[in-house]
Amino acid sequence: MCEVKVSVVCLAYNHAKYIRDALEGFVSQKTSFPFEVIVHDDASTDGTDLIIKEFQSRYPEIIKPVFQKENQYSQGVSIAQAFLYPLVHGEYVALCEGDDYWTDPLKLQKQVEALESHPESDICAHRALRLKRGRFDGWIAPRIGSGIVTADKVIMGGGGWYCATSSFLCRREAYMKWTPIREVIVIDYTLAIQCSLRGGMVYLKDSMSVYRIGTEGSWTKSHDRNARIKNRLKMIEMLDSLDKWTEGRFERVINKRREMFRSDILLLTRDYSRLYSPSRLGINLSRMAHSAGRVVRRWLSFL
Secondary structure, three states: OOOOOEEEEEEEOOOOOOHHHHHHHHHOOOOOOOEEEEEEEOOOOOOHHHHHHHHHHHOOOOEEEEEOOOOOHHHOOOHHHHHHHHHOOOOEEEEOOOOOEEOOOOHHHHHHHHHHOOOOOOEEEEEEEEEEOOEEEEEEOOOOOOEEEOHHHHHHHOOOOOOOHHHOEEEHHHHHOOOHHHHHOOOHHHHHHHHHOOOOEEEEEEEEEEEEEOOOOOHHHHOOHHHHHHHHHHHHHHHHHHHHHOOOOOHHHHHHHHHHHHHHHHHHOOOHHHHOOHHHHHHHHHHHHHHHHHHHHHHHOOO
């Protein structure tokens, strides 16, 4: 077998309603290089594993499943570090959750070519379609046209609403790197930040994947207000770590993003007197401008 160029990493848990779309998107890729798909099923109980096994039997050279007998996420295990890192053979790593899917058979080819044209960058992302209850809900697009998204803009972006995880293609070394910010929290946001620090993020305006909102078992569905508050506190802790790790290089944007997460906490705790106090007026206006800009980019990118 030829050396694998791209390792696709897919995390699945009770995604029986959606995983077939994800797997079809993987095996439909048309590339000039070999690729593999590592599918991690975290002890699903709805038959997700049976669908994965079906695709494994049809595409044994591509689909490489990992089946857990006990749910690892609920035990606080870092799935990527514990189970997936040893299996990644590719020079590049592409990500897609089991409830999302790819729509362009040339996605991997385009992204590999993009990164090979930008050796100074460690991550490539692209525009993605948002799908809510089966209906089009706009785009996830950090900018209108293709180009480089600087690290400070990735930090300011705040996570999955800025760039879809299903659009990420990273260099293996950057994906594997265990940095101080990932010691705090392992999510798409921290991965995007650490991969963009060296030379920014290469962004393609092509829409090549779909992000489903509010699916069963998704983070937004399974986490209550207290969990969201804890998440924002973790984000602030991560930004503190990022500021120290990068020796103040991104201090201004980190301070701005940190205050936005603090505003989130005030909103979640319904502390409206502090949220709308004169001292936070500038922060709230900045947040509104940031959100408005995101909406404008999303819809202009549709044109």
